[in-house]
Amino acid sequence: MTDQLTYPDVVQLAVPFFIAAILLELAWIVIKGRGGRYETRDALTSLIMGAGNVASGILLGFIAWGFFMLLWQITPLDLGTSWYVVVLCFVLDDLRYYWVHRFGHRIRWVWASHVNHHSSQHYNLTTALRQTWTGTFTFMMIVRAPLILLGFHPAMVLFCGGLNLIYQFWIHTEAIGKLPRWVEAVMNTPSHHRVHHGRNPRYLDCNYTGVFIIWDKLFGTFVPELDSEKVDYGLVHNLGTFNPLRVAFHEWAGIFRDMTRRGLTLRERVMYAIAPPGWSHDGSRDTSDEIKRKHLAARPEDAGTPGF
Amino acid sequence: MSLEILGILVVAGIGGIAVLLHLLGLSNGRRFDGKDDARAAWLREFPDRDATDILLSDDARAALIRGPDGLGVTWCFGADTVARPLVDYDIVSKTDGIQIVFHDIAAPRATIRLSPTAVTRWQEWMRPE
Numbered sequence: 001m002t003d004q005l006t007y008p009d010v011v012q013l014a015v016p017f018f019i020a021a022i023l024l025e026l027a028w029i030v031i032k033g034r035g036g037r038y039e040t041r042d043a044l045t046s047l048i049m050g051a052g053n054v055a056s057g058i059l060l061g062f063i064a065w066g067f068f069m070l071l072w073q074i075t076p077l078d079l080g081t082s083w084y085v086v087v088l089c090f091v092l093d094d095l096r097y098y099w100v101h102r103f104g105h106r107i108r109w110v111w112a113s114h115v116n117h118h119s120s121q122h123y124n125l126t127t128a129l130r131q132t133w134t135g136t137f138t139f140m141m142i143v144r145a146p147l148i149l150l151g152f153h154p155a156m157v158l159f160c161g162g163l164n165l166i167y168q169f170w171i172h173t174e175a176i177g178k179l180p181r182w183v184e185a186v187m188n189t190p191s192h193h194r195v196h197h198g199r200n201p202r203y204l205d206c207n208y209t210g211v212f213i214i215w216d217k218l219f220g221t222f223v224p225e226l227d228s229e230k231v232d233y234g235l236v237h238n239l240g241t242f243n244p245l246r247v248a249f250h251e252w253a254g255i256f257r258d259m260t261r262r263g264l265t266l267r268e269r270v271m272y273a274i275a276p277p278g279w280s281h282d283g284s285r286d287t288s289d290e291i292k293r294k295h296l297a298a299r300p301e302d303a304g305t306p307g308f
Numbered sequence: 309m310s311l312e313i314l315g316i317l318v319v320a321g322i323g324g325i326a327v328l329l330h331l332l333g334l335s336n337g338r339r340f341d342g343k344d345d346a347r348a349a350w351l352r353e354f355p356d357r358d359a360t361d362i363l364l365s366d367d368a369r370a371a372l373i374r375g376p377d378g379l380g381v382t383w384c385f386g387a388d389t390v391a392r393p394l395v396d397y398d399i400v401s402k403t404d405g406i407q408i409v410f411h412d413i414a415a416p417r418a419t420i421r422l423s424p425t426a427v428t429r430w431q432e433w434m435r436p437e
Contacts, residue, residue: 020322023328030332039387040326040335058311063398119386122389126325164349237353239413240383240390250414295357 005081007159012054014166022125022168027222029124029173035175036124041242043126047107048244049116050129056136064141068154086160089152090211094159097210101141105205105288110138111277112251119247121234123197128172133248139202164210168193178225191225198231199238202307204268204288223307236278236291251277268301333413339368344373349382349389351430357393363433365405372433379434381408383418390415392435406430 029035079085104114113132120127147157171193178184178191188209196207206223209215216222225231239247258272258280268281278287286294292308302308329335340346344364347381350359360375370383373391382391392415400407405422422430 009309012314015309015314015317015321019317019325022325026325026328026332038329038332038334040329042386042388043329044322044326047325051318051322054314080370121386122379167320232352235390237392237414238385238388238390240385240410240412240418242386246413253413298355 001014005153005155007155010159011057011165018050018125018129022023025125025173025175036173037122038126039122039123042120042122045242045244045247046120046126049133049247050126050131052133052244052248053131053135055127056133060136064144064162065154065158067141068144068148068157071145071148072154072267073136075149075151077149078153079151080307081153081156083150084161086156086179089147090160092147093144093151093157094164094209094211095215096143097161098163098208098215098219100143101208101210103140103143104138106276107257107274108251108277109248109273110140110277112204112255113138114116115235115251115277116247118235119239120195121238122192123172123174123231123233124168127197127233128169132301167211172197184213186207186212186214192216192222194231194233195223195225197233199234199236200229200232201228201288201291202229202305203231203304204236204291204307206307226306230265236286334387337369338387338389340364340371340384341368343371346373346382348382352389353382353391354380354393361433362428363430365420366423366426370418370420372430374437379419383420390418391408392418399431399434401427421422 022049025036026038029038050226075201101114104110114133116132117127119188121128142156144161147152161223168188171190173190176190179189183189184191188207188211192213193207193208195203198204203223206221207213207216208221208283213222239250241247255273259269264281271279271281276287276289278285278290296308298304309391340349343364345363347359347360350357350371357377357380358375359373359429360376360378363372363374365371370381373382379394380391381394382389390408391428392412394408395412398409400409402419405420406427408420410416410418420430
């Protein structure tokens with residue numbers, strides 16, 4: 001069994017590319033006067049969140065790695081390191097990403113980690129780097145377990161995860177419109193991912209894919225970007241802070257506050273952690289399903305159109 | 309890549325981009341273009357809470373919203389806007405206006421620039437009936 005397999009840390013190696021691409025996008029926007037927006041404090045917060053994500057990976061990465069190596073000791077399967085095994089691993093890891101991402105929007109405990117990625121009202125390449133500091137605490141590493149038990153080496157799985165993250169960087173832009181039809185049909189693109197970052201009722205909870213948009217089409221969560229409805233970026237209730245610590249931890253604090261309220265049943269306390277974001281024991285808040293229902297009550301003509 | 313080089317790259321990259329954005333004039337905050345703009349900002353976050361009366365701050369960066377569901381405030385945040393209903397909050401007097409302190413980790417405070425006359429008006433609206 002291959003224990004000492006190593007791959008380059010592609011995310012760290014991509015940092016110079018990230019910086020260069022941001023400068024290029026900024027130059028495009030300034031020169032052309034279109035293709036997106038930048039604001040200093042918003043971009044600074046996003047970049048600090050990105051740096052914090054790398055730091056948290058260095059500090060806490062051993063937890064996931066230890067878990068994966070434990071699984072690797074258990075499994076009798078070893079698919080080896082051929083190039084086609086890496087390709088297969090990349091595709092299956094993208095399926096893994098789809099589900100982790102979907103859980104990230106539908107389970108508040110996981111949303112608490114992921115929310116910061118959606119907390120900017122801008123959509124540019126710095127938004128791509130607005131990443132979580134608390135991913136380890138969601139325990140979503142469990143979703144990678146089947147890949148390792150199937151015989152994909154943990155180093156290969158993490159390598160493919162890194163490539164997936166790098167792919168997703170360039171799609172965080174308004175500078176690219178729609179790509180050729182075959183690309184839009186198969187791949188996640190700037191257009192598809194703009195929709196994912198939308199706070200419009202139509203665009204809530206869709207397009208979870210990392211690389212291949214086919215997963216959303218397969219599982220019924222695909223919504224196309226409509227020319228008739230511009231994407232409004234951000235959260236349903238936007239943050240009023242650029243403080244990275246508040247951005248990173250505000251939803252965790254919200255879960256703690258809700259779970260420790262007086263007078264709740266045990267079920268209600270648990271639901272505040274695992275129910276979809278917006279769930280409340282007294283119906284005083286709205287989940288995305290409720291937001292869509294209210295939208296349709298006000299605009300019944302939208303029923304049956306994408307996203308509804 | 310060694311951690312030292314990564315650290316230098318990250319710090320220089322973040323600092324350089326931030327300075328560049330500031331020099332390009334991209335730190336200038338947004339202002340409301342009148343009451344309709346403030347109403348739109350409010351309804352953007354609370355589409356089912358109507359805004360019947362609106363009081364703009366002196367610098368047009370914030371607005372007090374009154375409607376059948378109670379009071380709220382919307383304010384400019386960077387190039388964008390944020391809104392919150394006025395529940396569970398404190399008011400702190402400032403030399404150039406007031407600061408609304410929300411008990412909300414995701415939106416801790418909104419600074420509203422107001423003349424002394426406008427402060428009185430805002431406080432009248434915000435006084436419990």
